Amino acid sequence: MKRLGAWALRIASMMLTLAASAVALVWFLANQPGPQPPASAIIAGAGDEPVVAFTVPAGAGTQVVGRELEREGLISNQLVFRLAGILYLRGRSLQAGDYEFAPRSSVVEMMSAMAEGRIVQYRLTLPEGRSVAEAMDIIAAASFLTGPMPEPPPEGTMLPDTYLVSRGTTRTAMVERMTTAHRELMEDLWAARAPNLPFDTPTEAVILASIVEKETSKPDERRRVAGLYINRLRLGMRLESDPTIIYGITRGRPLGRGIRRSEIDGLTPWNTYRIDGLPPTPIANPGRAALEATLNPLETDEIFMVADGTGGHFFSRTYAEHNAAVQRWREIERSRERNATVPVGQAPATNVSAGARP
Numbered sequence: 001m002k003r004l005g006a007w008a009l010r011i012a013s014m015m016l017t018l019a020a021s022a023v024a025l026v027w028f029l030a031n032q033p034g035p036q037p038p039a040s041a042i043i044a045g046a047g048d049e050p051v052v053a054f055t056v057p058a059g060a061g062t063q064v065v066g067r068e069l070e071r072e073g074l075i076s077n078q079l080v081f082r083l084a085g086i087l088y089l090r091g092r093s094l095q096a097g098d099y100e101f102a103p104r105s106s107v108v109e110m111m112s113a114m115a116e117g118r119i120v121q122y123r124l125t126l127p128e129g130r131s132v133a134e135a136m137d138i139i140a141a142a143s144f145l146t147g148p149m150p151e152p153p154p155e156g157t158m159l160p161d162t163y164l165v166s167r168g169t170t171r172t173a174m175v176e177r178m179t180t181a182h183r184e185l186m187e188d189l190w191a192a193r194a195p196n197l198p199f200d201t202p203t204e205a206v207i208l209a210s211i212v213e214k215e216t217s218k219p220d221e222r223r224r225v226a227g228l229y230i231n232r233l234r235l236g237m238r239l240e241s242d243p244t245i246i247y248g249i250t251r252g253r254p255l256g257r258g259i260r261r262s263e264i265d266g267l268t269p270w271n272t273y274r275i276d277g278l279p280p281t282p283i284a285n286p287g288r289a290a291l292e293a294t295l296n297p298l299e300t301d302e303i304f305m306v307a308d309g310t311g312g313h314f315f316s317r318t319y320a321e322h323n324a325a326v327q328r329w330r331e332i333e334r335s336r337e338r339n340a341t342v343p344v345g346q347a348p349a350t351n352v353s354a355g356a357r358p
Helices: 002-030 062-071 078-089 107-116 132-141 171-191 202-215 219-235 242-250 261-265 288-295 319-339
Strands: 042-044 050-056 097-101 122-126 161-165 304-307 313-316
Touching: 002 078, 002 107, 050 062, 062 078, 078 107, 097 107, 122 132, 132 171, 161 171, 171 202, 171 288, 202 219, 202 242, 202 288, 219 288, 219 304, 219 313, 242 261, 304 319, 313 319
Parallel strands: none
Antiparallel strands: 042 050, 050 097, 122 161, 304 313
């Protein structure tokens, strides 16, 4: 009996030693660099570094994922992946989604990313000054979003920004995220607005901010342009903003040509050459900077502006000063026509605003 007990202890010890050695071997192999992936599988990652892409399907375990990793040449042996999963995951699941790995990543490096859900984030950018119609086009074209397009929200209620999005996010959720971001930002900015502004609601502030956004792309002009329009509102002057004419024609789409005299004179709810005060809705989605400028405008006595040929404007306090500025702009236009070229970055011939139209 004693001899049998000793043999049993020896066998148990040998089995434990073999198991420990097997665990050590699996862990060693799982931490080794993987094989060199095919050149066709290497792409530029989010930071332009070379990566290989891999998608974990919803509900997939180590058996399915290991088989696919081996098939795509990212690991050498799917059995090592499955055994490493027993040791590493400890009851956790692999998270579904898109992943990017450095070429020759180890099994443990890939499994760690999948267990923690470090999925790829895609960038979706809504530039400042785009209309809701244009924003919905951007969302519809994003291949990493899913689901049908929802109804468009009211004009001006989507916050321009660059959003990080995971594959599979619904288009409805994306629209809601943009409108929520706008609403939360406006709550903060409205609470910190300057006193005695000539409008009473956040919606009116967004309307004016959308005009400011469309009138200038120069950061150092935004508060000045906002101050100019604030002055015109206080004085009961019409805003006379060209972008409002265009919105009344296209409802947020590019016009693609110059504004015609008949369109300047034509009555639409948005044409601020023909209506008093603010139009009924925003004409675009203003960004944070335009909203901040509108709610904290520059204190100025200027009430006229006209394009200066550089993408900016000449600003004037009196009609006589303004007429002189208009003449300078007309000379710029004539010079361009003579040269038959327009330097990159200069304003289009329709960029004549705030009383500049004859």
